[in-house]
Amino acid sequence: MVRCVLVILLGMVALLPCLTRTPTHADDSRFVSISLPPNVPSETVQISYYLVGPFGGYGSYVVQQVSVSSYQIPAMVDGKAATEIRVIVYASGCEIQKFVIPLTEDLRVSREFPCQRVETVKLSGQIVPNELAKDSNTELIVTYMARWAHSFFGIVDGPVTQFKLATVSPHANGLFEVNLPLVSQEATLSDPNTSLCLMLRDAKTWNHIASNLEPNVPELRSEDRCLRTRTAYPSDINFTALHFDRLYTLKGKVFRSDSGHAISDSYILLANENGEEKHFDARTDEAGNFVFGHLPAGSYTVSVYAWFAKRNEVPSQNPLGQKTADGGDITVEWQRKSQAFMEVVTIRGFPIEPSGRTSKISIWWATEIACARLTWPL
Numbered sequence: 184m185v186r187c188v189l190v191i192l193l194g195m196v197a198l199l200p201c202l203t204r205t206p207t208h209a210d211d212s213r214f215v216s217i218s219l220p221p222n223v224p225s226e227t228v229q230i231s232y233y234l235v236g237p238f239g240g241y242g243s244y245v246v247q248q249v250s251v252s253s254y255q256i257p258a259m260v261d262g263k264a265a266t267e268i269r270v271i272v273y274a275s276g277c278e279i280q281k282f283v284i285p286l287t288e289d290l291r292v293s294r295e296f297p298c299q300r301v302e303t304v305k306l307s308g309q310i311v312p313n314e315l316a317k318d319s320n321t322e323l324i325v326t327y328m329a330r331w332a333h334s335f336f337g338i339v340d341g342p343v344t345q346f347k348l349a350t351v352s353p354h355a356n357g358l359f360e361v362n363l364p365l366v367s368q369e370a371t372l373s374d375p376n377t378s379l380c381l382m383l384r385d386a387k388t389w390n391h392i393a394s395n396l397e398p399n400v401p402e403l404r405s406e407d408r409c410l411r412t413r414t415a416y417p418s419d420i421n422f423t424a425l426h427f428d429r430l431y432t433l434k435g436k437v438f439r440s441d442s443g444h445a446i447s448d449s450y451i452l453l454a455n456e457n458g459e460e461k462h463f464d465a466r467t468d469e470a471g472n473f474v475f476g477h478l479p480a481g482s483y484t485v486s487v488y489a490w491f492a493k494r495n496e497v498p499s500q501n502p503l504g505q506k507t508a509d510g511g512d513i514t515v516e517w518q519r520k521s522q523a524f525m526e527v528v529t530i531r532g533f534p535i536e537p538s539g540r541t542s543k544i545s546i547w548w549a550t551e552i553a554c555a556r557l558t559w560p561l
Contacts, residue, residue, distance in 0.1 A: 213258040215268050215284060216293040223298050225251045227275035231344045232256055233336040236265035242336065253293075258286055269336050271329070272296050273346045279367040281335060303362040304413065306379075308398075308420035313357030315383055315392055315424055322386045323359055325349045327366055328409060331376040348379070352386075365414065377412045378405035381422055390463045390475065396422035431535050433475040437467050437487065445471030449489040456482045456531070478535055485530045490523040 215232075219225055230245040238260045245254050258265045270282040277298040284292060306325070310316050316323075325348045332344035348366065353359040363379070383392040397408045399421040405411045410420075433453075437446040447469045455461040465473045 213264055213286070213290050214292075215256045215258050215270070215286070216253050216291060217256070217270065217272060217282075218253045218293060218295045219251075219274075220296065220298050221252075223274045223277065223296070225249060225254070228254065228296070229273045229346045230254055230256070230270060231332065232268055232270045233338070234258065234260060234265040235267045235269075235337070236260065236263055238263045238265075240336075240338065241265075242338070242341065258292075270294075271332060271335070271344060273327075273366060274298055276300060276364055277366075279329075279346070301364045301366060303364050304415060305360065305362055306410075306416050306420075307358075307360040307418050308422050310353055310357035310359070310383070310393075310396060311399075311421045311423045313355075316353040316357045316359075317355045318385070319352075320386045321353060321383055321392060323351050323353050323361070324382045324384060325351075325361060325363060326380045326382065327412075328378045328380055328407065329367070329376075330378075334376075345380075353383075375406060378407055378409040379412060380407070380409040383424070388463070388465050388475070390465075391461070393424035396424055398422055431478045431480065433478055433535065435473060437471045437473065437489075445469070446489055447471060449487060451488070452486040453478070454484045454486070455479065456484055480535055483533045483535060485533045487528050488525070490525045492523060496524070 217230060219228060226247050226249045228245075228247065231242070232244070233240060233242040241260045245256060248254070256268065256270070258268060265286050267286055268282075268284050270284065272280045272282070274296070277296075278301045280296055280299075282294050284294060286292060310323075315321070327346045327348050329344045329346065333339065333341065336344075346366070348363050349361045351359055351361040367377070381396040382394055383396065384390060385392060395408060398404050398410050400417070403411050403413070403416070403420065437449050437451070438444060439446060445467070447467055449467045449471075451465050451467070451473055453463040453475060461479065463475050463478060465475055467473045
């Protein structure tokens with residue numbers, strides 16, 4: 184086991200805002216309503232859609248809600264009305280339904296989603312290396328990849344439409360078993376346009392442990408190295424996580440350097456700088472502690488956020504004048520948002536690697552971070 188420690192004195196802010204481009208809201212404009220059967224919980228419904236109009240094309244998905252009888256999809260983009268919408272709807276235990284709806288001058292168009300119950304297929308196997316599943320927080324996500332949706336939406340390329348079919352907790356030895364719905368007629372024995380991708384993540388933080396588990400049976404392996412859709416599977420499939428021979432646990436504490444008081448509910452974001460677009464995030468608990476599990480080795484940008492009720496409580500009163508003790512690349516900024524003074528400290532080039540390197544950065548707060556290498560034979 185190799186340990187590395189990073190000590191940081193810094194100031195921090197609140198949550199990162201989630202910025203997403205969306206069509207005009209349906210409150211006072213055109214929209215399409217998808218009505219749900221009373222026996223289908225709305226939180227199990229997943230909807231992807233594609234709008235066509237004078238704006239060109241626009242694709243998105245509907246955010247799941249609890250205890251609603253229908254979902255409303257705005258039919259305007261950038262103030263321009265759509266002329267057609269294509270919708271794919273899936274609900275747990277139901278067959279996928281597709282709708283092609285021409286849009287006229289009517290402000291509201293409705294369609295009913297009929298839940299046609301489907302059969303299930305049992306999938307069982309083992310995760311290799313099984314150390315990936317030994318944490319009690321580990322969960323296995325099975326996702327249906329609908330590459331046929333490109334043709335249905337009338338587009339050549341773009342993100343693959345996908346639907347989460349199941350979540351299961353694997354055993355500590357990596358064994359798992361799950362019943363999967365045969366959700367679509369497209370799920371035939373020979374169709375290359377569908378697959379099932381298996382992913383491991385931490386149930387608390389949602390950080391990815393292994394983004395794709397590859398089946399060891401060649402005839403069951405799809406072009407995207409996921410699992411081919413079948414009406415039956417053998418019971419001895421091994422699913423291998425590739426390129427995860429060096430993983431690390433990163434943990435520490437965020438506290439105020441002048442008083443020693445812990446900073447609870449601060450937000451920490453790690454972004455891998457190697458171009459793989461891997462992000463990991465966590466919050467501190469009441470004692471200021473945080474933990475990241477199953478991090479790949481590499482160089483990371485570390486951003487720490489916190490917020491304060493009053494201006495004079497912000498630790499870094501002069502953000503532009505902050506310097507690190509060892510000359511590290513660091514930025515400090517704050518602004519007033521959502522009735523609070525928010526501050527963020529960003530550190531670039533923080534290494535997570537098998538070495539005893541220790542870095543110290545002195546500003547206003549202290550974050551103690553320790554990382555330990557986890558290894559196993561492949």
